[in-house]
Amino acid sequence: MAIHELELPKLHTTTPAITLNQLSFAYPDGRVALQNVSVTINSGEKVALVGPNGAGKSTLLLHLNGVLGALDGSVRIADVEVRRDTLRKVRALVGLVFQDPDDQLFSPTVFDDVAFGPLHMGLAEAEVRARVVWALEQVGMQGFEDRMPHHMSVGQRKRVAVATVLSMEPQVLALDEPSAGLDPRARRGLVDLLQSLSQTMLVSTHDMRLIAEVFPRTIILANGQVAHDAPTDEILSNRALLEEYGLEMP
Helix, strand or coil, X not given: CCHHHCCCXXXXXXXXXXXXXXXXXXXXXXXXXXXXXXXEECCXXXXXXXXXXXXXXXXXXXXXXXXXXXXXXXXXXXCEECCHHHHHHHHHHEEEECCCHHHCXXXXXXXXXXXXXXXXXXXXXXXXXXXXXXXXXXXXXXXXXXCCHHHCCHHHHHXXXXXXXXXXXXXXXEEECCCCCCCHHHHHXXXXXXXXXXXXXXXXXXXXXXXXXXXXEEEEEECCEEEEEEEHHHHHCCHHXXXXXXXXXX
């Protein structure tokens, strides 16, 4: 398969990319992380998820591809409900990028890390190689195929972590604190990358400047519930609202 032939699959525009319906979840120790969360995100939307530590942001992202198992309510990715028997399909639809790239990168070389997903999808070697090249080009890391991930900077590792999910051609990207720990130059590169990607995106972050630059819609979570869901400009211009939830002005 030639590189130029690789195209991301498209969601039907009439079908929401993400639908959470009365999602509730408690950890085994009894801590309630999410309470009756209902959210709909349309295909192609870029949505920021904010709130104080412990609000349930990371827990919500993990539910998008079934990492945490049993839940109350429902989660749908496009027309697929997240259940034990649909996890393979769901995880092909959702690319989850963790806050710490070291949780995602475990192979000897960048090539091996980015190739891991396509290989386990059973793709032919030529297509796997084409996807690796394409994914690394998308994140500006072409030429790093033979590098050892743990010898690279945090910003470079975060880009490679994004490439590991792009190589599987997901329709939805879920990123947890993608700008955490980045220096200004690496952060600028991340902003440019997120702006350039076409996938539906739900991103948990405390970086209010990132939100202002990339995400037209913002959801505030507090105590495991949706406290506000509105256009980003409306939320960022409301100083009292930001102060109420411990958020900084960008």
